[in-house]
Amino acid sequence: MSNKFTRYILFAMALGIVMGAAIYEYWPDTRAELASSINLIAMLFLRLIKMIIAPLVFATLVGGIAHMGSGAKLGRIFAKTMGWFVTASFVSLLLGLVMVNILKPGANFPGTLPAATQSTGLPVSAFSLEKFLTHLIPTSIADAMAQNEILQIVIFSVFFSVAMGAMPERSKQMLSLIDDLAHIMLKVTSYVMLFAPLAVWAAVTATVAKNGLGVLWKLVVFMGGFYLSLLILWAILIVVGFVAIGPRYAHLLRLIREPLMIAFSTASSEAAYPKTLEGLNRFGASSRISSFVLPLGYSFNLDGTMMYCTFASIFIAQSYHIEMPLGTQFAMLATLMITSKGVAGVPRASLVVIASTLSQFNIPEAGLLMIMGIDTFLDMGRSATNVIGNSLATAVVAKWEGELAPEHELRPDDVVPPSAIPGEPVPA
Template sequence: MGKRLTWYILAGLVLGGLLGWALNAAYDDGGGAGTKFVENIAYYLDIPTQMFLHLIKMIIAPLVVSTLTVGIAHMGGTGAIGRVGVRAFLWFVCASLVSLTLGLILVNLLQPGVGLNLPLPDVAASSGVDRSAFDAAKFFTHLIPTSAIEAMASNDILQLVIFSLFFGVAMAAVGERAKPLLDGLESLVSVMLTVTGYVMLFAPVAVFCAVARTLATRGLGVVGDLAFFMGSFYIGLFVLWAVLLGACYLVVGRRTGLLLRYLRDPILLGFSTASSEAAYPRTLEALDKFGVPPRIASFVLPLGYSFNLDGSMMYMTFASIFIAQAYGIHLDWGTMITMLLMLMITSKGIAGVPRASLVVITGTLSHFQIPEAGVLLILAVDHFLDMGRTATNVIGNAVAATVVARWEGGFDAPESPDHKIVFPSAPAPGADDSFEDYGKPQA
């Protein structure tokens, strides 16, 4: 079903785009009866997409808690957990700096905002983006859930990670007495992955409706108005892909090509839905089939979705400096580097914040006396850019889990597409699980 699902999603993407473009071209009359007709069609097209995203949200909490708790319990103690955590965060910090720096360099090379010469807006003008969540104190207090049930109900990934960390460490400390609970959670992992398979059957329809709705209401005109900015940003994303996969190749070797093959489904799903949540279950399955030990993938991946959003990182520097260029505001390199470091810190507190990238960009603009209303320049095309950011985030987190797995001793053998995740015991110190010891992956 894996290859067929990829083609079905791709078909939904293309057919949805054609339908949306046709509806916009035929009926959108700039605010009249035709526009209202298109808006009504878009309203109904949004229903299947929202149903699919709700199905995804339905499985996220039990999937994250079960896989992460079992993975931590199988690591064999707090020492192993700390080591994996430190290695993951080192990679996250390095990847974030690379993403931000690439965005800074490319936006200055390509200069997509130079020449627009937009008039400065009124000083009281607002972007309309809610910055209430942009608060360091709130972030740190929000880390700790007041209720595990509430964290599950709200699908707060960061709080679920904290709860699962405590729960998994406690299970490892209890030892044999926790085995029945551990067996139950392992069974829950298998059940949730089966449920994930059922949910993904709806993905092509959701993709078709999401793309059709977006193009029907916004049309290709809004893309054309900022085409150079969008094209420049996507060039940046492709460069970032090359850097991330190149770094993965240096650590993992030729097996990087196999990783990219297994990631086709989650990348395409993340791109077409612009939802990291939609791609999470498929990414976890892809890493398992590739051979990343479940105890590593289930630990690093949720952390990555909170702290390692490489595509979003690039977008923050790219969009912030583009807005300054559009208003003719000159920023020297010292100021831009200061902006980069500020984004490096503040972006780590945006997990779970709606339109998180725009929230951080808005706060950054005001700090450097750039009109925050400039966010409105990119708001119209933000959805199309979010598609690329999400796909990049999927690659970045998969690469992070793969690299950490290599640092932790190696990989399991690649599995067939029908394989279910199984959590083995922690590997013996010094064990060599290099890829060369295994045969070719099953077809």
């Protein structure tokens, strides 16, 4: 990983804060228009990311599974992966629940509460098992790719690669073509990521210019409590990483600095996907594992989002002085365990999930209006946490499967092709 690129990202974030604050302070009449114009750069970058996500996930996942061999191995890896995801989701939700009850950020909310009947404009609908299951299966793989429905792409890719494994002779040319596609998409990714510092500057500048830094003070107790909880979650993830992987986990943390900063500054886990995949493969995680576990994690292992769901839901209940017995809170936790899955890619996905959950527990959905103004600042922390959680899950599953190569014995087929990364030397 290039230290120069890391410095560019940090400089872009700092410059964005300064310029955004200046626009907010000195151009109050035009700041909304300026923020919108500057944000166009960040939006174009995110569209470039969305452009490459579907073919990148498909090519790397199909290639990884096809090289995996037996279907039994695929089943075993899937079981281990989902076991980790469920455990991590439960811990994240529980931590949010514990922290919001300890800190009680909504108990003495100083602002004016929105009217309970006020609408948020979010697409809220009651959760049902039917909706969840039908969302899993794409009606058309073309539509799933067009909508960047990662979970649906994963489902199709699994069927496609298993079918290829059942027809090894006929699949040789197809597998070679897909491997070539993966290499090409990694090269395209390297081009797209060159624009990351510019996009980071635009995203931070636009956010600060539109909202100002002063908006944070209105909910400083809520934000402070949430970020404190995120730090505790990070500490837990890092400790688990060192226990499960050993001292070399520190190297993985260094390798994912760039995707962490990209996710934080753009408030998008998706924007960090290519760099996270690259970092994991450089760490020694087999591409067979990383290309399978990481896409699944984007639907089933959003640790930062999980914690936010319980933290924000109980905060709103506290603000409206609604009593939430412990049993009811655990019922909410169980509900969120299910309703939060498979919503990656939905705009403001966490807010949609929370709004749906609030309505089921007779908590005013309008309470979300209090935090929607600072949601971008909160999403920065959530997105970065999702990256560290998914990278840890991938590395641990790789180690469990014996697919985590020692750093001095990285296999050529298990790292990102050097030809796809500008300026990187070919590893020995």
